[in-house]
Amino acid sequence: MIELQIYSTVPEEIRLVERYWAMNAEGKFPEPVADLLPFHNIVNSTQLAAFVRNISQAWDLNQTCPQCGGYEQVRSRSEAKKSPGEMRVPCTTCREVADEEKREADARTKAALEQRLALAIESAAARTIDYSDLSDDVVLILMALERAINPRLTTGTFMRGDCRALAPCYVGDFITRLYKARAIVDMPGKARPGTYYVRDDQLWHTTEHAVYRLTPDSTLGSGEEAFEIINSRTLQDNRAVRNLWFDYAATDCMAYLFEQCHQHGLRTTDEDDVQMHSTLRAALQTYSVSHLWSAIWKVVKDAATLSTRSYYTSDTAAATLPGKLRRLLEKVTSGEATLRKWSRPEHQPAGTLGHLFNELYGIDEDTPGTAVMSSFADQEDASPRLATAELAELVRNILKSALAHDLAAEVMLYFADAIRRGLDDAGAINELLGAFPEIDGSASA
Ligand SMILES: [Zn+2]
Structure with missing residues (x-):
């Protein structure tokens, strides 16, 4: 069955709409469209359907929307169904609402991205670091990168794919290390569209397409002269x-x-x-x-x-x-x-x-x-403290004596514990000798 809303008050037009949409019990339209023609100056079925649409709306009671439970609006006889049932997809109205919501959400996402990108571009441009704060490993990677992509590190921008000469593989790990140390900064304004996106209210980017540059030094900038600070650094770590x-x-x-x-x-x-x-x-x-x-x-x-x-x-x-x-x-x-x-x-x-x-x-x-x-x-291991000859002799005797009494483990643990309690070497040895009367520090074999 078709449910109608007719907006015309002209009886002839109302009659036309009713005849156009008249469905029998088998779900068929018994009266051919051709029988309704001509109607005034309308001579074909397409024009007729358009005219009917213009002065009325029709809902097919055979098509129920799975989402809102309402009936599907139909625009011509060919859209009507013969028997009742639930539609496979939401009705036109639901789809239009969803489309509109998606358009609005997309517009909001785009606006949020643009807003965040503007901030990120600004902050990337203003970013500086103090080259003397960079760790020794980061300095070495920068020196090697300068050779790998010469002269772009000091004069321009680069992408991860440009840095392959740095190492035989896993180059990205070294670049990530520079990025985390803020030695390089990504330039959102230079990356191709789609590189940056907002997720969970945060700005993200795909590292593969990010464009980087050397972060300038806060006083010397980022040119070759500034890079000399990095090249001439004494590495101590x-x-x-x-x-x-x-x-x-x-x-x-x-x-x-x-x-x-x-x-x-x-x-x-x-x-x-x-x-x-x-x-x-x-x-x-x-x-x-x-x-x-x-x-x-x-x-x-x-x-x-x-x-x-x-x-x-x-x-x-x-x-x-x-x-x-x-x-x-x-x-x-x-x-x-x-x-x-x-x-x-x-x-x-x-x-x-x-x-x-x-x-x-x-x-x-x-x-x-x-x-x-x-x-x-x-x-800290480079120059171990040297034991004096006296101490060496004493320790040797203690260890020998401990081994002879099968107390080596006990003696070592006691000594370690005494050191942990804050005693110095001599204090720990004295206490140890007191605690183990059988150990003789002066004996020599
Ligand atoms: Zn619906």
Whole structure:
């Protein structure tokens, strides 16, 4: 059935609308439209339907809206349904309301984005830092970046994709470190539309499309002259420098791992990559990058062999890599296996960060991790206090005596506890001798 609202008061027109929409029990319109024509100067069905629409509205009682429960408005006979039922989508009115709400929400989002972008552009332009506050690792990354994208770091802007020469892989991690240290700043006004968006009332951006520049120094600005402050900085934080080397060296290992896996059609998961990265980074404290390349070569070769066996796919074979790598390194530690020294893979040039380490400290892929550890020892460990001959003699006797009485652990724990309670060396030893009458500090064997 069709429900009508007729806005004309002309009986002839009212009659026309009623005849146009007259539906029988089968849901059909028995009177052909052609029988209603011509009507005044209207000669075809399209014109007639338009005229009927103009002076009336019609709702199809056979179409119920799933959202508002109302009936669907119909504009011509072809839109009417023969039998009653619920529509699959909300009615035209509901859809129009939703569309309007979406248009308004989009407009609000756009306005909010523009407002936030304006603020962000302003704050990015005004951002300065004090170059002397930058940590040593950040200074080194900046120096290496300057070489990687010369001359843009001091004269212009850059994107992450421009910085590939910095390290063999995971370049984004180094850029993120600069960003978090505020050494570089993103320039919302220079990024292509769509890079920035508002979510949860915050301004976000996709790092891939962000445009960065070096944050200017608060007094010297950001030109070459200012950058000299960074270049001529005396680096003193051994721990920061050492850790940056291990971070860099790990990218040199991971790039080789990725390349080897690619050659053998092995795909590793992100979680496995994280595991192997952490294994390799820890191993770098002992071995050189070139020794670890040979370890990587071996485990990838083994996994590739495995992938050809039945019950294995290339994915399940690749999943054995973290375990294989760990076990191989354990065998090397226990002396059951040895690592050979690989030369730098042809298609894997060192990054500018690697070159910088080589230039400043003479370390590269062939430098053993142990050498790096001792060259960049923690400053507090650099000059251990030397025991006097007298103290050395006393301690030696105490330890001997403690071992002889099978009290070594008790004595060590007691000493540690005394130090923790705030006693100095001599005080702790005196108390210890009092607490363990059987220990003789003067005895010599
Ligand atoms: Zn509705």
